[in-house]
Amino acid sequence: MAFLTQIQSARKGIMTPEMKKVAEVEFLEPEFIMKKVALGHIVIPANKNHKNLVPMGIGRALRTKVNANIGNSPTSSGIEEELEKLSQAIKYGSDTVMDLSTGERINEIREAMIENSPVPIGTVPIYHVLNQVEDPMDITEEMLIDVIRLQAEQGVDYITIHAGLLKKHIPYAKKRLMGIVSRGGSIMAKWMALHNKENPVYTAFDKILEICAEHDVTLSLGDGMRPGCLKDASDEAQFAELEVLGELVKRSREAGVQAMVEGPGHVPFDEIQMNMEKEIELCDDAPFYILGPVVTDCAPGYDHITSAIGATMGAFHGAAMLCYVTPKEHIGLPNARDVRDGVIAYKIAAHAADVALKRPHARDRDDAISKARVEFDWKQQFDLSMDPDKARAFRAEAIRESQDPSSAAKANDPQPESCDGMTNTDEHFCTMCGEKFCSMRISQEIGDVE
Amino acid sequence: MAFLTQIQSARKGIMTPEMKKVAEVEFLEPEFIMKKVALGHIVIPANKNHKNLVPMGIGRALRTKVNANIGNSPTSSGIEEELEKLSQAIKYGSDTVMDLSTGERINEIREAMIENSPVPIGTVPIYHVLNQVEDPMDITEEMLIDVIRLQAEQGVDYITIHAGLLKKHIPYAKKRLMGIVSRGGSIMAKWMALHNKENPVYTAFDKILEICAEHDVTLSLGDGMRPGCLKDASDEAQFAELEVLGELVKRSREAGVQAMVEGPGHVPFDEIQMNMEKEIELCDDAPFYILGPVVTDCAPGYDHITSAIGATMGAFHGAAMLCYVTPKEHIGLPNARDVRDGVIAYKIAAHAADVALKRPHARDRDDAISKARVEFDWKQQFDLSMDPDKARAFRAEAIRESQDPSSAAKANDPQPESCDGMTNTDEHFCTMCGEKFCSMRISQEIGDVE
Numbered sequence: 001m002a003f004l005t006q007i008q009s010a011r012k013g014i015m016t017p018e019m020k021k022v023a024e025v026e027f028l029e030p031e032f033i034m035k036k037v038a039l040g041h042i043v044i045p046a047n048k049n050h051k052n053l054v055p056m057g058i059g060r061a062l063r064t065k066v067n068a069n070i071g072n073s074p075t076s077s078g079i080e081e082e083l084e085k086l087s088q089a090i091k092y093g094s095d096t097v098m099d100l101s102t103g104e105r106i107n108e109i110r111e112a113m114i115e116n117s118p119v120p121i122g123t124v125p126i127y128h129v130l131n132q133v134e135d136p137m138d139i140t141e142e143m144l145i146d147v148i149r150l151q152a153e154q155g156v157d158y159i160t161i162h163a164g165l166l167k168k169h170i171p172y173a174k175k176r177l178m179g180i181v182s183r184g185g186s187i188m189a190k191w192m193a194l195h196n197k198e199n200p201v202y203t204a205f206d207k208i209l210e211i212c213a214e215h216d217v218t219l220s221l222g223d224g225m226r227p228g229c230l231k232d233a234s235d236e237a238q239f240a241e242l243e244v245l246g247e248l249v250k251r252s253r254e255a256g257v258q259a260m261v262e263g264p265g266h267v268p269f270d271e272i273q274m275n276m277e278k279e280i281e282l283c284d285d286a287p288f289y290i291l292g293p294v295v296t297d298c299a300p301g302y303d304h305i306t307s308a309i310g311a312t313m314g315a316f317h318g319a320a321m322l323c324y325v326t327p328k329e330h331i332g333l334p335n336a337r338d339v340r341d342g343v344i345a346y347k348i349a350a351h352a353a354d355v356a357l358k359r360p361h362a363r364d365r366d367d368a369i370s371k372a373r374v375e376f377d378w379k380q381q382f383d384l385s386m387d388p389d390k391a392r393a394f395r396a397e398a399i400r401e402s403q404d405p406s407s408a409a410k411a412n413d414p415q416p417e418s419c420d421g422m423t424n425t426d427e428h429f430c431t432m433c434g435e436k437f438c439s440m441r442i443s444q445e446i447g448d449v450e
Numbered sequence: 451m452a453f454l455t456q457i458q459s460a461r462k463g464i465m466t467p468e469m470k471k472v473a474e475v476e477f478l479e480p481e482f483i484m485k486k487v488a489l490g491h492i493v494i495p496a497n498k499n500h501k502n503l504v505p506m507g508i509g510r511a512l513r514t515k516v517n518a519n520i521g522n523s524p525t526s527s528g529i530e531e532e533l534e535k536l537s538q539a540i541k542y543g544s545d546t547v548m549d550l551s552t553g554e555r556i557n558e559i560r561e562a563m564i565e566n567s568p569v570p571i572g573t574v575p576i577y578h579v580l581n582q583v584e585d586p587m588d589i590t591e592e593m594l595i596d597v598i599r600l601q602a603e604q605g606v607d608y609i610t611i612h613a614g615l616l617k618k619h620i621p622y623a624k625k626r627l628m629g630i631v632s633r634g635g636s637i638m639a640k641w642m643a644l645h646n647k648e649n650p651v652y653t654a655f656d657k658i659l660e661i662c663a664e665h666d667v668t669l670s671l672g673d674g675m676r677p678g679c680l681k682d683a684s685d686e687a688q689f690a691e692l693e694v695l696g697e698l699v700k701r702s703r704e705a706g707v708q709a710m711v712e713g714p715g716h717v718p719f720d721e722i723q724m725n726m727e728k729e730i731e732l733c734d735d736a737p738f739y740i741l742g743p744v745v746t747d748c749a750p751g752y753d754h755i756t757s758a759i760g761a762t763m764g765a766f767h768g769a770a771m772l773c774y775v776t777p778k779e780h781i782g783l784p785n786a787r788d789v790r791d792g793v794i795a796y797k798i799a800a801h802a803a804d805v806a807l808k809r810p811h812a813r814d815r816d817d818a819i820s821k822a823r824v825e826f827d828w829k830q831q832f833d834l835s836m837d838p839d840k841a842r843a844f845r846a847e848a849i850r851e852s853q854d855p856s857s858a859a860k861a862n863d864p865q866p867e868s869c870d871g872m873t874n875t876d877e878h879f880c881t882m883c884g885e886k887f888c889s890m891r892i893s894q895e896i897g898d899v900e
Binding site: 073074102127130136170173174177178179180181182183185186187189190193228229230231268269270271295296297298299300301302304305306308309312313316327328330331332333335344345347348349351352353355356357358363365366367369370371373374381382384385386387390391393394395397398399401402430431436437439440442443444445446447 | 580623628632643762781799802803835837886889896
């Protein structure tokens, strides 16, 4: 029998091991997963050549997923650094990882990542093409197709292509404060303007679908027109492209290719719900994979926070996967610490939305850690927390400072060193209230006096 | 003429300098402020004895405010540490500061804070009373009144009292996973149970109102029953108390005392809107002063993030002031670094809500920093950011790591040291994309090729 992609299998009523696995970890029925994959409302990015992959699903019927972008830039980082970032991202719970390398050894880094990753790996193939040319304007359709084929064969699970940004959309971007802030989008737009031709990824879309179907590469339809600041959010540039993405979703599904859609960017908090609903409508409920969105432009150094706020709101209103933003967004390439901070902020956002949406068993962990808190079971509290190392280190720091208050006075103290934090773990209080005024202990004593 | 509080003045149509100042900084009409103060929908916490105060207003018609809690505990921190925290909180934009000290030199710390603070200072008087007794169960109504009078005379601008938690509410708390997590609330509840008497702050409420009216101390009606975990949110304990707080708001206004209401705590994201609406209804739009709320229990070490998410949603739906939560919540007493991280996270939340609610000029700063970003004006970007020191330090770190990639590989790197970050400020790219693939530069070049 010929190879079938997940969506092709689902349509034929063939239950794949991948669908079963997704059903199991999501506490849902396999038949439900199969039905949703057939409709394209759930994607399972699982390239047949990615051998050590643990299958996972993306869709708003499922637990909210988190992606971490890593990868080097021409000015920063080598293969060891990127594998360290991969390991940090997976350790802290990233559900997929995108390799956005644009610098040296791009092919090797990608191969090493796929080999070392149990989670789906995504890429932006145009970055590899850029690596092959002196001037981005020398890109050709053939180069793009060749790189997509190469990456499909290597085992890349999903690829971002900027096929929805058409020549006719360019004038919209000129009305903006920030123009086009997507790397792929800006290059495609300049290329179209220079050569006076339509977007080559759009014109070659059928060829790309063919390659994707052959290996079951999921398409992540990039938003080259994503707004780069609050002022540009929800404008005609963004929504004109989104309409095209809706058509491409349809064409992908018809070709047996799984597709998701990428979303903004920078969006004021009050416009997030509308943005989610619009995608669901225009793209027939293709999984929405959003970047943030950040809800204010003016907190560089804290964009993991500005965007975790927007991401929670987005997931609550229908986004299926959240692409993390690190504290170093708008400033420079994230290092391993930034990757960790970004992933944790997004695990919080995703989990908060899952709890709010009452997804199966989502709140179990909250109830368990709260029970441990009441019982002063510090070990259990640490073990159940999203970043046990950080929680332990903070408690150790607090205990140290309670013995030497002057060490607490310095605002620019480095983060506390990682340690086991297990000193005094049997104490029935913390340094916040101290023993005498511990509300939880006092609250528990109320029963004794009656 | 006898002394009049802000609300008494407003009712008589007397425009105070404080109301004018609030109108000016909020870009609103003085008459509007006066009307809202008269109704109690805006409070201006301004004790007549707080000499160096710069008046500010709290209410959902105004810019969202942020409060930072500082103060020592019996196990931690002295007067110098607390003044350093005060300075950090004000530097990063805290609109009010609460001194929650429970440890040594409690009276001196408070006096020093009031003397050094241009922003309103709040307290929880019961903490001082606790400081005077061996056993919290020995507290008397007289002690409470004496301390409230002392603090009113010292110039405290607002005080939290737990007057809404009544004896009949205690059984509700026993149905909870975490019981009573408010320090003041748990002590009051145990006291009532032990002595079989009604809440002394409730029975002495008229006497307290008299003292507050004499100095214009604003009441912050504490929620002793605030939920301490998601499971306990929005339960009968919480809302039974909220109803009493609504009655106390009415009594405060009748006595010429300004009043706000404190809110949760731990609340799932989907229940936040309902919680805000309920307060507005039950408490006749008294400014709602909320703590977070955190939207997941399982991220100790990151509770500034879990709660900034909830705080944004809360402010968007009507909260007037956000009490920050630091990364060290649930673990220990915050140090100066934690105070900074907490304040910035909350300035982000408050600002995001102000932008979303389209408050006058709220988005100006976002537009200005985005313009600076397009123009590669790094100095302006830093100057306009919420934490210029952090942004500069991150850029310096990114540049350093681009020259020595191995330094970027360590996940537990300390925070970058503060530095001027101004090396290479004229570069038209950042280390994230590098020069060749800078989307903003390429986007700007599109015009040139047409």
